[in-house]
Each structure stands twice: as C-alpha cells, then as structure tokens.
Amino acid sequence: MTEPRLGNSRNVTPPALSAAAAIAVDRATTEFRRGQPVLILGSQGACLAAAAETVAVASLRRLRQASPPLLVLTGRRAAVLGLAATAAPASVANPITQDERPFLANLPAGADAEAVLRLADPTAVAAALPPTTQPPHFPDELATASIHLAKLARLLPAAVVSALPARAADEHLRVAAQEGLLAVWAGDVAAYETTAAVSLEPVGEARVPLEGAEDARIVAFRPSDGSTEHLAIVIGQPDPAKPVLARLHSECFTGDLLGSLRCDCGEQLRGAIAEIARQGGGILLYLAQEGRGIGLVNKLRAYRLQDQGADTADANEQLGFEADERIYLAAAEMLRRLGFKTVRLMTNNPDKVTGLERLGIAVAERVPLVIPANRFNRDYLTTKAQKFGHMF
Numbered sequence: 001m002t003e004p005r006l007g008n009s010r011n012v013t014p015p016a017l018s019a020a021a022a023i024a025v026d027r028a029t030t031e032f033r034r035g036q037p038v039l040i041l042g043s044q045g046a047c048l049a050a051a052a053e054t055v056a057v058a059s060l061r062r063l064r065q066a067s068p069p070l071l072v073l074t075g076r077r078a079a080v081l082g083l084a085a086t087a088a089p090a091s092v093a094n095p096i097t098q099d100e101r102p103f104l105a106n107l108p109a110g111a112d113a114e115a116v117l118r119l120a121d122p123t124a125v126a127a128a129l130p131p132t133t134q135p136p137h138f139p140d141e142l143a144t145a146s147i148h149l150a151k152l153a154r155l156l157p158a159a160v161v162s163a164l165p166a167r168a169a170d171e172h173l174r175v176a177a178q179e180g181l182l183a184v185w186a187g188d189v190a191a192y193e194t195t196a197a198v199s200l201e202p203v204g205e206a207r208v209p210l211e212g213a214e215d216a217r218i219v220a221f222r223p224s225d226g227s228t229e230h231l232a233i234v235i236g237q238p239d240p241a242k243p244v245l246a247r248l249h250s251e252c253f254t255g256d257l258l259g260s261l262r263c264d265c266g267e268q269l270r271g272a273i274a275e276i277a278r279q280g281g282g283i284l285l286y287l288a289q290e291g292r293g294i295g296l297v298n299k300l301r302a303y304r305l306q307d308q309g310a311d312t313a314d315a316n317e318q319l320g321f322e323a324d325e326r327i328y329l330a331a332a333e334m335l336r337r338l339g340f341k342t343v344r345l346m347t348n349n350p351d352k353v354t355g356l357e358r359l360g361i362a363v364a365e366r367v368p369l370v371i372p373a374n375r376f377n378r379d380y381l382t383t384k385a386q387k388f389g390h391m392f
C-alpha cells in the first residue's frame, strides 16, 4: 500500500495582496486563456510568458523576438516525460517535493504552437519528442509564476517563457504598455489564489426548500477575483454555540448534475443533505473546486488517462498537477462568516480535517459519509483509500 499523501501545504493563512495587484493577476489569467503573452516581473529578472495549451502563433513569434523560448513544465509532468527523476515523496520534514518545482527545457528549434501543446498534454496524439538539453539559467520565481497563471486559468500547468534582457522594471513596464501587453509581478501571482479565497463577500441569499430538507437557504459568497461563487446551504437553524454538522462538498458537474457513476459525488451530495436534515440541521458548503481543483476540462483529460490504466491520483500527476489541488481557505472563511467556529465534519477525507483545523476551524468529530461502490467507481474508491488515506 502506498503511503497516504500529506495534506495540502497551501492551507495556511495567506499574505495580503492589494486590489490593483489582484486585478492585474486576474487579467493576466484571461490573457493566458486567450493565448496572449504576458510580462512577468520578478526580483531576479523579467520574462514574457504564454500558456502552453493556448499559445497563439503570433505570441510564440513575439516570445522568440525576446530570446529563445523555454518550455516550463511541473516537475511531475517532466518526470512522466522521462526528463526529470521523480523525487522522494513529501514528508512531514520536507513538505515540498522536487516534483512541485518547475522544470525548464529548451523548446526544440522550429517547434510550433501545436508542438508546444503536445509536450504539455499527455492526452494529445503522438506527443513530439521531448527536448533533452538543459536550458540556461532561468529564475525559478518567474517559471513558477507562469505555471501558477496557467493553473489559475484552469489550463494545463505548462507555459512557454522567454527571458528579457536585464532592465529596470519601469523600462519593462513602459515597453509592455506600448505593445499592449499586460504585466504582473511574480510575487503577486503567488499570493493571488489565497488572497482571493479569503476576500469573500455574501452577495445573494434565498430560501430554497430541498427534497428531504425543506427548511433550507442558500447563501452565495463571491471571491474578490470575480471567480465562481461558493455556496453555503444552511439547513434548519444550526446553533453557532454548538459544533455544527458540516459537509464540504467539492463541485462535480459530472457526478452532482449528471449522476455519473465514475465517482460517488452525486450520491454523497444528496446523502449529506438528507443526513443533515435528519440530524436537525447543519451546513453544506458547495465549493467551486471542480475536479479536486483542476477544473472540468482537465478532469475530463484525467478520465481519459484513467481509461488508459492510470489511477485517479496518477492521472492528475501525468497532467502535471498535484493529485489534489484543493485548498480549504474559502470553506473556513465561509464558516467564520456564518458564525461557526467548530464543526462535526462529514467526510472520509483526512485532508479536509487537517486543512480546516490549520485554518482555525475546530473539528470536534469526523462523521463518516460512505456510499456503496458500483462497478464503475470501485477502483476510484480503492485509490482514494490507498493513496489519499480516505477512511471507508
């Protein structure tokens, strides 16, 4: 049996980020989705970067004008391609593995936008030969920021970057403004996800009687980055002075809405609502973190890899992601905003318990939520127990 993974090390209280910086990062993710290059500034230099998945022909040309482009992959993706050795798994002493560091490779001469995508996407047909030579030195913080931007844009975690000559930041910014390129600071990109997660505002609330839980209301919380709202479904009138029965449910379009049999989400969602109502009230947080935080499109790619034999954790890693990319900052913040400091957490996932506790929400008790396996999700549930430490 494989060692259970450690909880997500990003479940810590975040540094502050100004509204202007958050907006710049937000806009940069949109540019990544559109295949446009972005200027990334750091303490050790500057670069132009574009997402590997979407990079437009003109963007690649613009990058080449600056300097020979490099491909940035996550350590995990590089290991899958045989470009980097897989490092030892994370341990309590060393929670950051080599796999989480960016891996840089020279882009093969003449590689076009399609070849870049093939290097980043394990589900693409006939992946091009990977580059073999080690690239020149490139600042880690810029490479990491380019991967973060791709993840924030819900794209494959890979980018192309071109180093810019050493100049004052103002000079880079002036040139970028002339060309209409957006600019971000690497440090702001690093702080963005966690800042957005805690700056939530309740923006809408209504009574919505649910089947089996007629006394229910939904409160929508909007993150400051304008991304998808998280929903709190409050059933009955839970007493904030007592531990509240709570469920953190990560969005699953396929399971929750379509009744997919590949996972247990749909049944867990309805089962949790019914159980909370049966116990006299509580809260279900419906968190916008589809596919364990990699997004629906990447989850579909992960399913395709699973159909070729990978398990649910390996498939994420082959795509270049962590096996679980979720953070529970938004969940902890919503509980606080609703007045709850202690929960009886309905979950089988130990990461949710440690994640919430690290973020200042006490977990008085873990309440199991077990759904019988079917022939399509049996392997998935076994992997959850063996690799993620789920307690069934």
Ligand SMILES: Nc1nc2c(ncn2[C@@H]2O[C@H](COP(=O)(O)OP(=O)(O)OP(=O)(O)O)[C@@H](O)[C@H]2O)c(=O)[nH]1
Binding pocket: 248, 249, 250, 251, 252, 253, 262, 263, 265, 268, 289, 290, 291, 292, 293, 294, 298, 299, 302, 303, 312, 316, 346, 347, 348, 349, 352, 390
């Ligand atoms: N990347 C990926 N995500 C998946 C896969 N199958 C299901 N998911 C996602 O996994 C998440 C499951 O969420 P939860 O049920 O809240 O969490 P859990 O980790 O199973 O923990 P508990 O149900 O609380 O025990 C959802 O976001 C699903 O979309 C898969 O094969 N790959």
Ligand SMILES: [Zn+2]
Binding pocket: 252, 254, 255, 256, 263, 264, 265, 266
């Ligand atoms: Zn699901």
